Amino acid sequence: MPTKIEVLATLQLVDQSLRAKTRAVAEGEGRVAALEEAVSAQTAAASAARVELAALGARQRDLEGRLAAAEAKMKDRRMRMTRIRNDKELGLARREVDLLKEEIGTLETELMAVMEQVEGATAKLSGLAAELARLGAERDREASELRETLARLSGEIERERATRSELVQTIDGDLRRKYEMIFSRRGGLAVVEVRGGICQGCRMRVPPQLFNQIQRNAEVILCPSCQRILYATRDPCLGSEADASVERSVGSAEAVPRPAKPARQN
Numbered sequence: 001m002p003t004k005i006e007v008l009a010t011l012q013l014v015d016q017s018l019r020a021k022t023r024a025v026a027e028g029e030g031r032v033a034a035l036e037e038a039v040s041a042q043t044a045a046a047s048a049a050r051v052e053l054a055a056l057g058a059r060q061r062d063l064e065g066r067l068a069a070a071e072a073k074m075k076d077r078r079m080r081m082t083r084i085r086n087d088k089e090l091g092l093a094r095r096e097v098d099l100l101k102e103e104i105g106t107l108e109t110e111l112m113a114v115m116e117q118v119e120g121a122t123a124k125l126s127g128l129a130a131e132l133a134r135l136g137a138e139r140d141r142e143a144s145e146l147r148e149t150l151a152r153l154s155g156e157i158e159r160e161r162a163t164r165s166e167l168v169q170t171i172d173g174d175l176r177r178k179y180e181m182i183f184s185r186r187g188g189l190a191v192v193e194v195r196g197g198i199c200q201g202c203r204m205r206v207p208p209q210l211f212n213q214i215q216r217n218a219e220v221i222l223c224p225s226c227q228r229i230l231y232a233t234r235d236p237c238l239g240s241e242a243d244a245s246v247e248r249s250v251g252s253a254e255a256v257p258r259p260a261k262p263a264r265q266n
């Protein structure tokens, strides 16, 4: 019949496994959600770039139309000038041609600028589209990995939850709550082995007067440094008892308190 501390140690193994598995699932879900978000942001950016490019294209066509019209008009005025005999009319026609030349120059400059913008916007759009394709592929890969993880782990998670609830039924409610609180506050490590007189949770030396109590695994003994539940492995091969007796025999020599080190926070 295992003692309550031994049952807790077994429960902890189940809980650590459950925690790792549910974390793996949650991390997979997190990655898929983040990629999903990136894909939709990239989709929005690509469609904004497409709108921008369409507007620039329309502007380019408008300028090209106006330029062609101005050029045709100038050609027409020059033809007319050859037929003008009157000096005053000739002067007016020349003035009109000069204005058209100026207009054409302005339109050409503007058109060049717009064409440059179209080029930039096209490059930007193709960059966004390539990144979108990459993100989409990554999202699909992560999603299928998540489906695999779920297929692999959900059965195990279910079985471990069943094992857990069986174990929990044999543990007193207060003790279970205490264990669960330490487990969640102390990085998934609530029951720790004492090996060679050292708490394996925080690496601090456990006071020798606690050893006998710890060996029985019968009561809840908390590590004075990290407040985890201390546990002794019964298997003599693991050396816990032997180490502990060595610890006791040299206890007087080691009785000088070691300088306090901050407990390792897991």
Ligand SMILES: [Zn+2]
Pocket (backbone or CB within 6 Å): 199, 200, 201, 202, 203, 204, 223, 224, 225, 226, 227, 228
């Ligand atoms: Zn400790």
